[in-house]
Amino acid sequence: xxxxxxxxxxxxxxxxxTKLKKMxxxxxxxxxxxxxxxxxxxxxxxxxxxxxxxxxxxxxSLKSLDDILNPLVNWLPTQLYLDNYEAAYSVLKFIPTLLxxxxxxxxxxxxxxxxxxxxxxxxxxxxxxxxxxMFVLVLSTFIIPPQVTVIPRYVxxxxxxILGSIQSFLFPALLGQGINSAIFILIFYQFFKMLPxxxxxAAQLDGAGFLRIFFTIALPMAGPAIIISFLFSFVWxxxxxxxxSIYFGNALTTLPLELxxxxxxxxxxxxxxxxxxxxxxxxxxxGTVMTIxxxxxxxxxxxxxxxxxxxxxxxxxx
Numbered sequence: 001x002x003x004x005x006x007x008x009x010x011x012x013x014x015x016x017x018t019k020l021k022k023m024x025x026x027x028x029x030x031x032x033x034x035x036x037x038x039x040x041x042x043x044x045x046x047x048x049x050x051x052x053x054x055x056x057x058x059x060x061s062l063k064s065l066d067d068i069l070n071p072l073v074n075w076l077p078t079q080l081y082l083d084n085y086e087a088a089y090s091v092l093k094f095i096p097t098l099l100x101x102x103x104x105x106x107x108x109x110x111x112x113x114x115x116x117x118x119x120x121x122x123x124x125x126x127x128x129x130x131x132x133x134m135f136v137l138v139l140s141t142f143i144i145p146p147q148v149t150v151i152p153r154y155v156x157x158x159x160x161x162i163l164g165s166i167q168s169f170l171f172p173a174l175l176g177q178g179i180n181s182a183i184f185i186l187i188f189y190q191f192f193k194m195l196p197x198x199x200x201x202a203a204q205l206d207g208a209g210f211l212r213i214f215f216t217i218a219l220p221m222a223g224p225a226i227i228i229s230f231l232f233s234f235v236w237x238x239x240x241x242x243x244x245s246i247y248f249g250n251a252l253t254t255l256p257l258e259l260x261x262x263x264x265x266x267x268x269x270x271x272x273x274x275x276x277x278x279x280x281x282x283x284x285x286x287g288t289v290m291t292i293x294x295x296x297x298x299x300x301x302x303x304x305x306x307x308x309x310x311x312x313x314x315x316x317x318x
Contacts, residue, residue: 054292061085061286068281084286091266092258092287098294101238101254108169109233112178113226119176120188121214125200135189142182146243154246164251169237169244179236179243184229191225192218231302238295255291262287 064081067073157163172178203213241256266279
């Protein structure tokens with residue numbers, strides 16, 4: 001009798017235990033509650049690490065001096081204080097500086113993307129002597145720090161008379177030696193390498209030359225690679241302050257360059273408040289937010305194409 005009750009009890013408990021196990025760990029171990037909880041928790045944690053600086057800057061940029069000095073006010077200010085943005089707008093000379101920044105970043109990014117597409121297509125589709133050696137040399141330029149070549153380039157650009165103009169960015173981009181051009185050449189090389197040769201062979205049978213094949217077949221299909229290369233190039237030219245300060249001097253400026261001398265400019269514009277203690281953290285954070293805001297808007301607008309480009313261009317090593 002006791003063994004019969006024990007057997008029935010095990011049979012009645014077994015279905016519930018199976019359901020609980022499936023709900024907790026899932027059928028294949030990757031769709032259960034604990035697995036999803038771990039993945040979502042990990043994503044939230046990583047996302048918070050990336051978003052924390054942005055949240056910190058935004059919070060402090062909207063605080064008045066009283067809120068900053070008040071230890072009881074942590075994340076949420078007592079009121080939306082926009083005077084910090086008005087001061088930062090004046091110090092940065094935002095609209096003229098923004099237009100000048102777009103001028104010295106967008107044009108070189110477009111030129112660099114176009115030239116890297118041509119170079120990548122040449123390496124992917126043509127065979128010529130020392131091809132592998134040249135490709136390795138091109139990729140090796142990525143590991144050379146720009147500080148190593150800045151003095152020879154400065155002397156060379158000075159002899160050419162292109163210092164203080166956008167040509168100091170355009171000239172290297174035209175020769176495939178822009179900022180991190182090797183990465184974009186590799187992206188286009190990998191993408192064009194994956195395209196079926198049957199399309200180009202069919203076009204050659206119809207009498208199309210190499211230039212026509214490139215512009216009518218290869219380039220339209222390389223949309224994802226073009227998007228990802230242009231966005232990365234645009235961001236890197238935007239954030240470049242070391243080379244820009246050396247090549248441009250006082251002739252051209254960018255928002256990141258103006259942010260570097262933000263405190264000094266503020267003290268010159270407001271001499272009565274020239275003491276370093278007068279420029280509070282809120283004004284500095286407002287200037288920082290205004291500097292990165294265009295990049296955030298560009299990413300929000302192009303987010304879908306950006307993710308698609310990363311996925312389809314094989315940048316992850318597929």
